[in-house]
Amino acid sequence: MRNLFIGISTILVIGLGSAGHFVHQAFWWILVGFSPLIIMGFFDILQTKHTIRKNYPLLGRLRYFFESIRPEISQYFIESDLNGRPFNRRDRSVVYQRAKGVRQTVPFGTQLHTDEPGYEWVTHSLYTSHIEEDDLRITIGSSQCKQPYNSSIMNVSAMSFGSLSMNAVLSLNGGAKRGNFAHNTGEGGISDYHKQPEGDLIWQIGTGYFGCRNEDGTFSPDLFQKNAATPTVKMIEIKLSQGAKPGHGGILPAKKNTPEIAKIRHVKAGTAVLSPPRHSAFNDSKGLLNFVNQLRELSAGKPVGFKLCLGRKEEFEEICETIKSTGIYPDFITIDGSEGGTGAAPLEFSDRIGTPLYDALAFVYNTMVNYGIKDEIKLIASGRVMTGFDIVKLLALGADGVNSARAMMFALGCIQALECDSGHCPTGIATQEKSLMKGLDVTDKTVRVANFHKNTIFAVKEILEATGKHGTDDVRRDLIYRRVEENKVMRFDEIYPY
Ligand SMILES: Cc1cc2nc3c(=O)[nH]c(=O)nc-3n(C[C@H](O)[C@H](O)[C@H](O)COP(=O)(O)O)c2cc1C
Ligand code: SF4
Incomplete structure (x- = not known):
């Protein structure tokens, strides 16, 4: 991955030097557009703290991004009404509803498993x-x-x-x-x-x-x-x-x-x-x-x-x-x-x-x-x-x-x-x-x-x-x-x- 990144960056730079006028200009714009990413990529390769970023420049950063939004992803898309921690969605919702003074009833009966250990x-x-x-x-x-x-x-x-x-x-x-x-x-x-x-x-x-x-x-x-x-x-x-x-x-x-x-x-x-x-x-x-x-x-x-x-x-x-x-x-x-x-x-x-x-x-x-x-x-x-x-x-x-x-x-x-x-x-x-x-x-x-x-x-x-x-x-x-x-x-x- 590291070599691939260096390869692509090199092609961009060599292409810029050797191409004809029109292509030369296109390469130039591409280089300008991608230069922040290229700099970030080289920064990843040169830094010594994060192995994943060093081995997978740029791409490795996605891991840290997704890690940082994991609680939100889990809360919005994965957790059910009853399994969120430390507080599940149902408990949180009842507080929001009572705080806002809006609907405080639940429809259709309990969602709790009344036959499971722990039910009170x-x-x-x-x-x-x-x-x-x-x-x-x-x-x-x-x-x-x-x-x-x-x-x-x-x-x-x-x-x-x-x-x-x-x-x-x-x-x-x-x-x-x-x-x-x-x-x-x-x-x-x-x-x-x-x-x-x-x-x-x-x-x-x-x-x-x-x-x-x-x-x-x-x-x-x-x-x-x-x-x-x-x-x-x-x-x-x-x-x-x-x-x-x-x-x-x-x-x-x-x-x-x-x-x-x-x-x-x-x-x-x-x-x-x-x-x-x-x-x-x-x-x-x-x-x-x-x-x-x-x-x-x-x-x-x-x-x-x-x-x-x-x-x-x-x-x-x-x-x-x-x-x-x-x-x-x-x-x-x-x-x-x-x-x-x-x-x-x-x-x-x-x-x-x-x-x-x-x-x-x-x-x-x-x-x-x-x-x-x-x-x-x-x-x-x-x-x-x-x-x-x-x-x-x-x-x-x-x-x-x-x-x-x-x-x-x-x-x-x-x-x-x-x-x-x-x-x-x-x-x-x-x-x-x-x-x-x-x-x-x-x-x-x-x-x-x-x-x-x-x-x-x-x-x-x-x-x-x-x-x-x-x-x-x-x-x-x-x-x-x-x-x-x-x-x-x-x-x-x-x-x-x-
Ligand atoms: C952000 C935060 C700050 C807290 N600061 C103190 C504190 O200064 N002194 C203290 O005795 N307990 C502190 N606690 C603990 C709470 O007062 C409380 O004892 C504990 O969170 C249990 O209550 P809960 O389950 O309703 O949150 C703090 C809790 C939170 C969440
Ligand atoms: S107070 Fe609530 S919203 Fe703010 S950081 Fe803590 S858990 Fe998140």
């Missing part, structure tokens, strides 16, 4: 109930909290400004304001875009202590106190780990550390900033609970909790034991399943580390009940929440409420192009490129985020009414069934016993 369903009742919107709100705040928060059962999960664009953050917060729910800042600190729309905030504090750090990266009580006093900050979440990359820190590269981001995070612009894998403010369960207490006091009694992906069970048991022995109650605990999303993570961490949500949630709920601490602490779950049924299953397993990240991104218009870590998100959501984020209209997407939330909560209400339940507290594991083998069905309370 809710048992309804002949005696349906009526539920008011207020029955689907919860109060977060233990007896030690002075400013309990009246929360929706579904809030926006942590995603920082930096991993999301300015317009995405403005739309999420505007949606939260419009729909009366809360928006988690993510660990990147509170930006102006989190504040402008005046939606309720959950301020997340990660190991980098962004927005409340000293120059050496340690926790600054003074800065924390100042920012926690922001009226829209309703709760504070200490991030211990997240499902997509538990036990893995992060780094903000120097070139992404713009003056704007540096100001929000209280770091020096243009330098690489580390989020270590562990906190420097504490190093055991007692330290964690003292930190919870400290943040609660510094924030004048706002609810303070922590988020983790479950790893070693005995470590969580030890936290519960310390809660019991110290009498310091976090106001909420967020459990993130290992199936959770991220902007970027190493494959092994996304695929193989951490406990999947259902197993983790059932264990955490049981453990909190066993230690007699559940009544004081609300349990929040996150991981692939898209529909009302997803929420009802998590309520059944013991959650009081849920957080959603990627479904909220779909509401913003995410097309699952899987480019979040490239910085070139085509929908303007996971990018800082002004030309791309321009396409994300804040007014329109604010309404979509609020619509998605409202219609999903309505779906939960309708499911619960069909089951004859009167509120989220009524939902127990025996409500849900799963086919585990072709001829064997188990209830959730048999799969995940109390």
Whole structure:
């Protein structure tokens, strides 16, 4: 192939030199027309990084082009309604429809294989109930909290400004304001875009202590106190780990550390900033609970909790034991399943580390009940929440409420192009490129985020009414069934016993 390319190029050049006037001119034009390709071809031959391009100049480039559009080709032409990953077309469509407030019904019956293992369903009742919107709100705040928060059962999960664009953050917060729910800042600190729309905030504090750090990266009580006093900050979440990359820190590269981001995070612009894998403010369960207490006091009694992906069970048991022995109650605990999303993570961490949500949630709920601490602490779950049924299953397993990240991104218009870590998100959501984020209209997407939330909560209400339940507290594991083998069905309370 390489020789063929060199041969054709040589013929073109020799032809140009030896032909008569008319042919000479034609060759000249051909040469001018093809010269960019010829240059690219020689560049391919001379470069040493890509074997395919070296062996197949020009043609080899097609491989890289097709690779780059593989997700789109697969999404548009190959995947069926039910087999797309991480989210199939059906799940994505229901979010788009609910966000746009258009048709929300499906024609002709289910497409699911009800006789295949993995199929799950809710048992309804002949005696349906009526539920008011207020029955689907919860109060977060233990007896030690002075400013309990009246929360929706579904809030926006942590995603920082930096991993999301300015317009995405403005739309999420505007949606939260419009729909009366809360928006988690993510660990990147509170930006102006989190504040402008005046939606309720959950301020997340990660190991980098962004927005409340000293120059050496340690926790600054003074800065924390100042920012926690922001009226829209309703709760504070200490991030211990997240499902997509538990036990893995992060780094903000120097070139992404713009003056704007540096100001929000209280770091020096243009330098690489580390989020270590562990906190420097504490190093055991007692330290964690003292930190919870400290943040609660510094924030004048706002609810303070922590988020983790479950790893070693005995470590969580030890936290519960310390809660019991110290009498310091976090106001909420967020459990993130290992199936959770991220902007970027190493494959092994996304695929193989951490406990999947259902197993983790059932264990955490049981453990909190066993230690007699559940009544004081609300349990929040996150991981692939898209529909009302997803929420009802998590309520059944013991959650009081849920957080959603990627479904909220779909509401913003995410097309699952899987480019979040490239910085070139085509929908303007996971990018800082002004030309791309321009396409994300804040007014329109604010309404979509609020619509998605409202219609999903309505779906939960309708499911619960069909089951004859009167509120989220009524939902127990025996409500849900799963086919585990072709001829064997188990209830959730048999799969995940109390
Ligand atoms: C783009 C993106 C950024 C995220 N950033 C954070 C973060 O800053 N802190 C955090 O605790 N989790 C972060 N997460 C994880 C989500 O908050 C959530 O726990 C996880 O995605 C599971 O929810 P989902 O299945 O609804 O997406 C991020 C997720 C995404 C997709
Ligand atoms: S559309 Fe943007 S946010 Fe959605 S998956 Fe692709 S890159 Fe990520």
